[in-house]
Amino acid sequence: MLTITIVMFAAAALLALAANKKVGPEQTRQGMAEGLRLLRQMGPSLIPAFLIVGLLDVLISTELISSWLGQEAGLRAILIAIAAGVLVAGPPYAIFPIIGGLFRAGAGLGPCVAFVTAWSIANLSLFPFELSLMGPRFTAMRLSLTCLLPLLAGLAASFLG
Amino acid sequence: MQRKTNVSLFFITAVLLGFALWKGGPSLAGQGLISGLQQLLRVIPMVAAAFLAAGLMKRLITPKLINHWLGQKAGWRGLFIGWLAGSLIPGGPYVYYPIALSLVHSSIGMGPLMAFVLGKQLSSLERLLVEFPFLGPRLTMVRFALTWFFPLLLALLSSLIWPMAGELPDKEAS
Structure with a gap:
């Protein structure tokens, strides 16, 4: 955990150096200020998201999570995860903490990877933008190219996990 | 959007708390709340770094730059640049679909x-910044390792099926 924190601050520092060189100190300051503003904006969502994580920890037993979403639940768990990934709308910083919490509490690698992949390419909240801007043909083509991906990635992750 | 998210998150929290x-x-309810807050405190520094990085990326990688890169590139180079541009550009669907x-x-x-979208x-690099603190390194890395190359692969496939995107978007959609 500490290592990642250090790596992420290092990445932010490198980006700040690059921005300073490329777009100048004023824009760099503005970029950092915007990042902090975003943090303040989503801060209020993080508190309930993590309270949910903690409450789920004490409410749902590890056995229950394992039996529904664990590695041994196999294909059924992956299919549940894909359906959830399509249906559950919301910003990643509200949804991902809950997925991370379920993973730590015994959900399998396969279902979690399947959820994130399905959420990334086929979450319902994407379609208003995609259909209105790109049209139904592009949307249909993109979906038919990617529809098996959450399942394949989930199955592959199950073998790794 | 933000407000609706917060309301529904607080609603779910209240239901779980009642349960x-x-x-x-x-004692059980308190234990759950404390466990959640402890986990939140652990990720806050990482999240702060992630948002600083995301804010800076927005200044460095602008829609104008992406448009410039993608101008009229074709072939393998076009696929690769499209994929790179999509992976680097910050912002949600309300940013990248208008650019597309x-x-x-x-x-x-x-x-x-297709490689861009x-x-x-x-x-997406920006998504990795959110995934690392919230999902943890193992889940993030496995997810990324299994799916990062698909944009190139599927974009190649789509260009074989339907070479020109010129007729997009469909008439009936616009």
């Missing part, structure tokens, strides 16, 4: 266009 109180009384549409207007090929969805 915890009913099931195990104040503007790329259609500048007669980009289907391959680079799928790159954003499957190998």
Whole structure:
């Protein structure tokens, strides 16, 4: 955990150096200020998201999570995860903490990877933008190219996990 | 959007809290709340770094730059640049779909266009910044390792099926 924190601050520092060189100190300051503003904006969502994580920890037993979403639940768990990934709308910083919490509490690698992949390419909240801007043909083509991906990635992750 | 998210998150929290109180009384409910807050405190520094990085990326990688890169590149180079541009550009669907549409207007090929959209969805750098603190390194790395190359692969496939994106978007959609 500490290592990642250090790596992420290092990445932010490198980006700040690059921005300073490329777009100048004023824009760099503005970029950092915007990042902090975003943090303040989503801060209020993080508190309930993590309270949910903690409450789920004490409410749902590890056995229950394992039996529904664990590695041994196999294909059924992956299919549940894909359906959830399509249906559950919301910003990643509200949804991902809950997925991370379920993973730590015994959900399998396969279902979690399947959820994130399905959420990334086929979450319902994407379609208003995609259909209105790109049209139904592009949307249909993109979906038919990617529809098996959450399942394949989930199955592959199950073998790794 | 933000407000609706917060309301529904607080609603779910209240329901779970009520359930915890009913099931195990104040001690179980308190234990859950404290466990959640502890986990939140652990990730806050990482999240702060992630948002600083995301804010800076927005200044460095602008829609104008992406448009410039993608101009009229074709072939393998176009696919690769489309994928790179999609992976690097910050912002949600309200940012990248309008850019994708503007790329259609500048007669980009289907391959680079698909590589751009799928790159954003499957190998986005900005998303990695959110995934690392919240999902943890193992889940993030496995997810990324299994899916990062698909934008290129599927974009190639789409360019074979439907080489020009010029007719997009469909007449009936616009």
